[in-house]
Amino acid sequence: MRKLACASALALLVAGPALATGLEIEIAGEGANGTVTVELFDDVAPQHVERITTLAEEGAYDGVYFHRVIEGFMAQTGDVEFGKEGQDMRMAGRGGSDYPDLPAEFSDEDFDRGVIGMARSQNPDSANSQFFIMFAPAPHLNGQYTVVGRVTDGMDVVDAIKRGEGSNGAVIGAPDRMVSVTVTE
Template identity: 55%
Template sequence: MIRLKTLAAALLLAAGFLFTSAPQSQAANLENMLYLDLEYGRVVIELKPDLAPKHVARIKELARQGFYDGIVFHRVIEGFMAQTGDPTGTGTGGTGKKLPAEFTPTPFQRGTVGMARSQNPDSGDSQFFICFKPAAFLNGQYTVWGQVVEGMEFVDQIKRGEPPANPDKIIKMTVAADAEKKS
């Protein structure tokens, strides 16, 4: 009987720990999630600060400024990726703030979000892409900073072209923690 009471007390203590720590871990998780709203639906991107802390910080900063709201997908290649983040819509623009490369061996899979760049590895700025399929030739060559965890079916619907004739736009891009505070 004493063992049963001890076990019950341990379970209650563990349950109390789980319930008291859940809001903190949920808040931390929401701080590292993005909501990318498209006309087709919401895409949820898990940020990877462990892989690319400078890129994640910059993407969150730009999202919080509303930088991405209304920006078009200017380069969308069937079987490869959808690229956005250029305020001019031409593929040549950005914010002017270049980031040093944060390359890792993390593979580019379906839904991987990477930073676009020029020939210079340290030229990432505001443009990024989402892979439709695995793209092993990018591995170790581009910075991985996120992964689509929900809504990839909406990414699949983005109109193709370089540039698309009638490009899709980001309606709104929000850090999930900020969106949850408002609701």
């Protein structure tokens, strides 16, 4: 019995878990209209990548707005609790999924243009469903937030996302949204 269990564990270790390698995000709105292709870093942040792919497969991200968009910095989305059409957009950015928050998976990946990071509160172990896409490098985020991936195609679509106003980047009126988020192998 012990040899069988060890052999099964070794087979899993050698093969590794079957994780998704990317996302296709269809974005629409007043600013951006098109598809963004994302490579996910399951070797860098396996728990966060697993969370994003689970929520995408469940359809939780479909229809979620980019609620916080700061020129020259980033576009934030992924509030599956408060960030959808018909919900109180004043609450957008405060919610998450029904799953528990994740422990930080900080790495030496830099927050460069096109990098995707997990949003969180001041508590490093509070990331849940929200993420952001970088418009420009932000070295002050390096080692402070979990990097989960990078845009490989469609940065022109990201660049067109409707910008917010003020220091917090709150989007006024109808924000652009993720129409659909599909997991790719």
